[in-house]
Amino acid sequence: MVTREDIEAFLDRLSADGATHEEVEPGLWAVTPGGALDFVVVVTHNPPVVVMRVKVMALPADATDAAALNRRLLELNASDLLHGAYGIEGDAVVLTEALELAHLDFEEFLASFESMTLSLTTHMRELAAFREAR
Template identity: 70%
Template sequence: MVTRDDIESFLDRLATEGTAYQEVEPGLWIIHPGGVIDFDVVCHYNPPVVVLRVKVMDLPADDNACNGLARRLLQLNASDLVHGSYGIEQEAVVLTEALELSHLDYEEFLAAYESMTLALTSHLRELATYREAR
């Protein structure tokens, strides 16, 4: 099984690609992708999984906009996301990915991380239209 130290070594490898991270408590890191993405990715080592999560935006206050956003997020889950998914937590849209530790390797971790950052890059402009409805 992948350990907390293994996850930290995965993060060290990401850092060689220009990503920064900091551990805010044992087993909980904030990853700063850099570049055009101005979002932090939270990485939580929580056996038997490691969870990657990004807060994308607050929900719009307008009910019609919120309904349209929820529908569009479901469509994106079905068509554009391979592993992770958009969801709603409290009053925010989040993008989440959970990876099983029992067989996780760096390549799978990297693929999940890159899938999330790519989704954010490609979906952000469209999702921003719902943010403006707030």
């Protein structure tokens, strides 16, 4: 099973692509992807899984806008996301992904991390319209 130290080593390897990370508390890291991406991926080692989570945006206050956003997020879950999913936590839209630790290797960890960052990069232009509607 992958340990907290293994996850730390995976995060260290992400630095080759420009990502930086800080352990906020034992088993919980804030990871900033490299480049122009302006969000933080929270990585939590919580056996038997590791969870990646990004706060995407606040929910629109207008019920019509919120309903349209919810529908679009469900469509993106069905069409664009392989492992992760958009969801709602409190008053925020989040993107999450969970990976089993039993057989996790760096390549799978990297693929999930890159899938999340690519999805956000691709979807943010469209989702920004809901943020501006607020």
